[in-house]
Amino acid sequence: MSQSLLLRTKGVTALAAAASVVAMALGPVTALASSHREAPMISQDPTVDATDLYAFISPTDSSKVVFVANSSPFQYADAGPNYYRFSDDAVYGIHMDTNGDAKEDVSFVFDFWTKVDNGGTFLYNTKPVSSPSDLNVHQYWNAYRIKGAFNGSKNQMSKGNLVATGEVAAPVIGSKSITDYDGLAKKAIVNAGAKGTFFAGQRDDSFFVDLKVFDLLNLGGGKDSLAGANVNSIVFEVPVKGLIGSDPVIGVWSANYRPAQTVLKGDGTTKPSASWVQVSRLGMPLVNEVVVPLAYKDYFNASKPVKDADTKPYAAVVLKPELAGLFKAVLGLNVPTENRKDLVTVFLTGVPSLNQPKGVRAAEMLRLNTSIKPSAEPNRLGVFGGDNAGFPNGRRLADDVTDIAIQAVAGKLVEGYTVDAALGDGVNANDATFSDTFPYLATPHLTK
Numbered sequence: 001m002s003q004s005l006l007l008r009t010k011g012v013t014a015l016a017a018a019a020s021v022v023a024m025a026l027g028p029v030t031a032l033a034s035s036h037r038e039a040p041m042i043s044q045d046p047t048v049d050a051t052d053l054y055a056f057i058s059p060t061d062s063s064k065v066v067f068v069a070n071s072s073p074f075q076y077a078d079a080g081p082n083y084y085r086f087s088d089d090a091v092y093g094i095h096m097d098t099n100g101d102a103k104e105d106v107s108f109v110f111d112f113w114t115k116v117d118n119g120g121t122f123l124y125n126t127k128p129v130s131s132p133s134d135l136n137v138h139q140y141w142n143a144y145r146i147k148g149a150f151n152g153s154k155n156q157m158s159k160g161n162l163v164a165t166g167e168v169a170a171p172v173i174g175s176k177s178i179t180d181y182d183g184l185a186k187k188a189i190v191n192a193g194a195k196g197t198f199f200a201g202q203r204d205d206s207f208f209v210d211l212k213v214f215d216l217l218n219l220g221g222g223k224d225s226l227a228g229a230n231v232n233s234i235v236f237e238v239p240v241k242g243l244i245g246s247d248p249v250i251g252v253w254s255a256n257y258r259p260a261q262t263v264l265k266g267d268g269t270t271k272p273s274a275s276w277v278q279v280s281r282l283g284m285p286l287v288n289e290v291v292v293p294l295a296y297k298d299y300f301n302a303s304k305p306v307k308d309a310d311t312k313p314y315a316a317v318v319l320k321p322e323l324a325g326l327f328k329a330v331l332g333l334n335v336p337t338e339n340r341k342d343l344v345t346v347f348l349t350g351v352p353s354l355n356q357p358k359g360v361r362a363a364e365m366l367r368l369n370t371s372i373k374p375s376a377e378p379n380r381l382g383v384f385g386g387d388n389a390g391f392p393n394g395r396r397l398a399d400d401v402t403d404i405a406i407q408a409v410a411g412k413l414v415e416g417y418t419v420d421a422a423l424g425d426g427v428n429a430n431d432a433t434f435s436d437t438f439p440y441l442a443t444p445h446l447t448k
């Protein structure tokens with residue numbers, strides 16, 4: 001029997017059981033989407049919870065690279081009177097390693113602040129909104145480009161590093177207030193010339209997966225569990241030149257920061273400390289959900305990639321992944337369970353001759369070979385589907401990372417093992433259609 005049939009017939013129930021074992025081992029705090037509420041501490045701080053990270057060569061200009069950093073999961077329409085926003089007391093960062101040493105060489109960091117025109121009303125708007133000026137509550141952002149190490153301090157975010165500033169796209173308020181949301185959102189796009197194009201605002205949650213396979217009592221019928229959900233998105237498109245050195249491969253991860261201490265004052269305001277700490281980290285999808293042990297999840301979110309090679313549990317769980325053992329023991333699949341050096345290349349070093357930089361230091365991050373041009377016919381399975389412009393070479397919005405990860409664990413890259421191309425969760429595409437133009441993510445859902 002093929003491995004795909006095992007997954008979808010007797011394996012459907014067995015996979016649900018196996019996955020539920022993983023879910024129970026990880027604990028009830030995880031939502032088990034790409035990186036949604038993946039660790040105990042960050043599950044209590046959703047506005048800085050990084051959910052997904054994407055990096056891909058622009059489909060409209062191959063001399064540019066697109067970065068997408070999503071956060072604040074499980075947003076749904078009709079969320080008034082206080083709609084979803086980025087945190088004004090946080091710093092959102094996207095970091096890039098350009099020489100393979102697992103340290104950031106270039107960082108784009110964003111901070112936000114909010115302005116209320118009329119504090120005498122509870123409404124976000126008191127009239128129909130056709131332009132940002134019609135809003136009562138405005139949130140603005142600054143984008144900074146920082147060379148070298150970033151210590152999470154706002155002291156590094158100076159005017160000399162400022163590359164763009166703009167207003168966050170209006171949140172989903174409702175069709176009576178906003179009749180043309182797409183038109184309004186386009187006004188939030190900032191073209192900073194050679195410095196790049198930038199956007200921040202609410203969008204459709206671009207991750208797609210059937211989470212029912214993680215429930216013992218549900219079979220999982222190929223239904224997108226995140227259909228209808230929105231997130232906060234930071235999107236920017238910048239020239240490849242200036243990001244790369246002698247090697248075309250860049251490593252990418254996002255990290256969000258909070259003040260080390262915040263004093264709650266009696267008048268309802270806060271006073272943050274001058275020092276900041278990292279509270280969320282994301283590179284490759286699904287790693288902190290189903291690879292990192294529960295005891296290390298919060299540590300992972302607070303750590304930098306350069307420390308990964310010296311953190312023993314990381315390498316151990318990649319070389320001997322729990323999920324591979326469950327595939328073999330519960331499903332009866334012929335899956336390699338130990339010495340998984342193939343998974344080390346996928347998740348820690350990059351794949352040789354694809355996206356592994358010279359002299360690489362093992363570290364968990366998304367790696368993109370910027371010399372590989374966009375595919376004329378993208379395949380949702382990326383490299384596994386014969387499309388080297390896709391995951392795990394970077395990550396595009398439509399890449400089916402759940403199926404790719406399942407097939408990787410099943411031994412797709414191991415000589416002597418055959419994995420059916422149909423092996424997966426049954427959800428092959430997002431519930432909303434992505435755009436061909438910047439900011440590429442789908443329009444946020446306006447109704448439940």
